Amino acid sequence: MTKAASTADQRPYHHxxxxxxxxxxxxxxxxxxxxxEFSLRELARRxxxxxxxxxKHFADKRDLLAAVSAAGFELLAKKMSDATQHLDSPRERxxxxxxxxxxxxxxxxxxxRLMFGGYLAGQDNGRPAIERNAAESLKALxxxxxxxxxxxxxxxxxxxxxxxxxGAILIFWSQMHGLTLLLVDHLVGxxxxxxxxxxxxxxxxxxxxxxxxxxxxxxxxxxxxxxx
Amino acid sequence: MTKAASTADQRPYHHxxxxxxxxxxxxxxxxxxxxxEFSLRELARRxxxxxxxxxKHFADKRDLLAAVSAAGFELLAKKMSDATQHLDSPRERxxxxxxxxxxxxxxxxxxxRLMFGGYLAGQDNGRPAIERNAAESLKALxxxxxxxxxxxxxxxxxxxxxxxxxGAILIFWSQMHGLTLLLVDHLVGxxxxxxxxxxxxxxxxxxxxxxxxxxxxxxxxxxxxxxx
DNA sequence: GCGCAGAAGTAGACATTGTCAACATTGACT
DNA sequence: AGTCAATGTTGACAATGTCTACTTCTGCGC
Numbered sequence: 001m002t003k004a005a006s007t008a009d010q011r012p013y014h015h016x017x018x019x020x021x022x023x024x025x026x027x028x029x030x031x032x033x034x035x036x037e038f039s040l041r042e043l044a045r046r047x048x049x050x051x052x053x054x055x056k057h058f059a060d061k062r063d064l065l066a067a068v069s070a071a072g073f074e075l076l077a078k079k080m081s082d083a084t085q086h087l088d089s090p091r092e093r094x095x096x097x098x099x100x101x102x103x104x105x106x107x108x109x110x111x112x113r114l115m116f117g118g119y120l121a122g123q124d125n126g127r128p129a130i131e132r133n134a135a136e137s138l139k140a141l142x143x144x145x146x147x148x149x150x151x152x153x154x155x156x157x158x159x160x161x162x163x164x165x166x167g168a169i170l171i172f173w174s175q176m177h178g179l180t181l182l183l184v185d186h187l188v189g190x191x192x193x194x195x196x197x198x199x200x201x202x203x204x205x206x207x208x209x210x211x212x213x214x215x216x217x218x219x220x221x222x223x224x225x226x227x228x
Numbered sequence: 229m230t231k232a233a234s235t236a237d238q239r240p241y242h243h244x245x246x247x248x249x250x251x252x253x254x255x256x257x258x259x260x261x262x263x264x265e266f267s268l269r270e271l272a273r274r275x276x277x278x279x280x281x282x283x284k285h286f287a288d289k290r291d292l293l294a295a296v297s298a299a300g301f302e303l304l305a306k307k308m309s310d311a312t313q314h315l316d317s318p319r320e321r322x323x324x325x326x327x328x329x330x331x332x333x334x335x336x337x338x339x340x341r342l343m344f345g346g347y348l349a350g351q352d353n354g355r356p357a358i359e360r361n362a363a364e365s366l367k368a369l370x371x372x373x374x375x376x377x378x379x380x381x382x383x384x385x386x387x388x389x390x391x392x393x394x395g396a397i398l399i400f401w402s403q404m405h406g407l408t409l410l411l412v413d414h415l416v417g418x419x420x421x422x423x424x425x426x427x428x429x430x431x432x433x434x435x436x437x438x439x440x441x442x443x444x445x446x447x448x449x450x451x452x453x454x455x456x
Numbered sequence: 457g458c459g460c461a462g463a464a465g466t467a468g469a470c471a472t473t474g475t476c477a478a479c480a481t482t483g484a485c486t
Numbered sequence: 487a488g489t490c491a492a493t494g495t496t497g498a499c500a501a502t503g504t505c506t507a508c509t510t511c512t513g514c515g516c
Contacts, residue, residue: 012511018464022401039502050466052504057464063501116413117345135415170416170425171403171432179398185344187363188398189449191314197398204399208436239483246493267473278495280475289474304488458516466509473502480495486488 006200019057019067021047026068027111036119036168040064065119066131073134074116076104080141090148095202097141099175102198105180107189112184140171151206166221175205247285247295251276254296255339262338264347268292269278291348294359299344301362304332308369318376325369326404330426333408334419344405368410370397379434392451403433 015021025046028039040061041051058064063125083090105112115131146168155168156160160207182188188197253274257266261339268289269279311324322395333340343359374396375385383389383396407429416425 015464027395040504041502049464049504052467053465055504111347116409116415117341140271155354167432169429171429174406174410174416174429175399176406177410178402178404178408179405181344181409182402182405187344190403201399201402205436206394208433268475269473278474280496281494283475458507459514461514462512464509466507468505468507471503474500474510476497476499478496478498479501480493482493485490485503 015047015049015053018047018049018053022054022057028073030068030110030114031108036065036110036114036117053218062119065114065124067118068111069115070130070134072108072111073131076101076115077134077137078102078128080138084141090145090150091206093141093145093148094172094206095199097145098172098198098202099195101176102180102183102194105193106183110183112180115145116181120214126163138167142172170203175201188211244275246281249277250282250292250293251299252284254292254298258296258338258342259336264293264338264342264345271345290347293342296339297343297347298362300336300339301359302368303361304329304343306364308363308366309333312369312373318373318378319434321373321376322378322400322434323371323427324428325373326400326426327423329404330408330411330422334411334422337412340408344409367397370400374400399433403429 022043025043026038029042029046030036040054042072044051044054047053058067060189078099080097084093084102087093087096143157143165147155147161149155150204151168156166157165178197179188179198183191183194183197250271253271254266257270257274258264267280271292272279272282276282277369282292286295308325308328311328312321315321315324373384374393375383375389377383379396383393387395404426406428407416410421411422411425
């Protein structure tokens with residue numbers, strides 16, 4: 001059957017955009033099964049290609065997972081930026097970020113775990129650049145909101161303020177991250193109240209931070225690790 | 229070779245305590261490889277036993293992983309209770325708990341991820357009882373410290389105070405949990421400063437909580453999910 | 457137009473893994 | 487001694503990640 005299978009609907013030899021298709025399939029499977037333990041072959045099947053085709057686009061399963069994780073980061077970053085776009089109040093923006101972060105995790109735990117669960121957290125190669133970028137843009141949103149006064153007073157994004165801003169971000173981020181994962185793991189719940197919870201936790205955090213921004217130790221970085 | 233292999237040093241047919249041996253081997257492999265993707269067969273090899281022997285003690289790989297996770301929880305609970313044992317000041321106890329929690333995670337990320345990364349977070353069966361118990365005893369330590377005045381004022385563990393106490397615990401726990409995982413995933417660092425960081429974050433959290441304890445929404449549970 | 461290099465996809469093979477079923481060995485209780 | 491259940495062993499099977507060799511197409515220079 002070299003060229004005449006049946007009709008014109010037969011799949012062409014070349015897929016067109018297998019890379020995207022595979023990542024998409026992976027996102028689907030991840031959402032459905034909520035497990036990182038799907039097989040490359042399954043994705044290939046879903047994309048309607050042979051079990052080895054993905055290897056033309058990804059070196060490893062690890063590589064594929066990294067791409068999926070990156071896609072997840074981009075999704076999250078977009079969701080957060082969309083949520084803050086039309087909000088003026090820095091406080092509102094911060095709340096929106098928190099909601100997006102927490103709900104994003106609760107709605108797709110497996111993806112979230114893949115993203116943050118450091119499938120390749122080993123320091124041998126570090127996270128792929130896309131992940132770092134998404135994390136950076138996440139951080140940038142926070143910096144904006146905070147410097148604009150989300151903590152109750154303006155905190156311009158200057159060198160003199162870096163430690164303070166980083167301290168605030170550290171508090172905020174780890175608080176939301178922790179809340180998300182506790183919800184995801186059912187150690188706090190019910191997860192339907194995710195946004196209520198994030199709001200109330202944020203509230204108390206802001207009230208607290210308004211009084212005392214932690215002095216984080218020198219040499220601490222917040223966000224993707226510095227180069228090197 | 230029914231009974232005379234060489235000398236008396238030959239391994240007896242029955243291992244004696246394979247269950248423990250397998251879990252121990254798993255903990256070892258987990259610490260060494262920092263990956264949850266080891267094989268049952270590898271554990272059997274390490275224990276010097278045939279590849280199927282573990283199935284007499286664990287139904288699945290899942291089951292084995294659950295046992296390992298439970299062991300991790302017990303380890304953590306013990307570490308925390310040891311750390312707080314000889315401390316009078318509730319503030320000190322809280323700090324010790326925070327340190328133990330964060331450092332425990334940083335020192336063995338893979339185990340921590342297994343424990344909290346919900347290998348079996350699906351609501352089909354829930355976490356095994358041992359895990360729930362460990363989480364409970366963790367929570368109990370927090371309740372003690374808080375009711376003893378870790379937040380700057382006594383907060384007796386009465387029904388009237390439950391919501392407030394739960395709110396404080398939620399803040400504390402998610403904060404520490406998030407900090408730990410950000411450290412583990414290298415989104416904050418360096419991890420050598422884990423205890424400094426936990427101390428400074430705790431400090432600001434306490435200062436904040438002293439002012440405002442969040443009003444968590446009604447119906448929210450903190451800790452292992454209520455029965456049902 | 458055309459032919460060719462290389463990208464994209466396929467087919468087959470291999471070691472490893474989780475798991476099942478059938479069999480062997482052993483200690484404990486009667 | 488004799489039986490039984492617990493514990494271990496061996497062998498088999500399908501699925502998976504990944505390697506190598508082969509095929510089919512696409513784009514590019516001529």
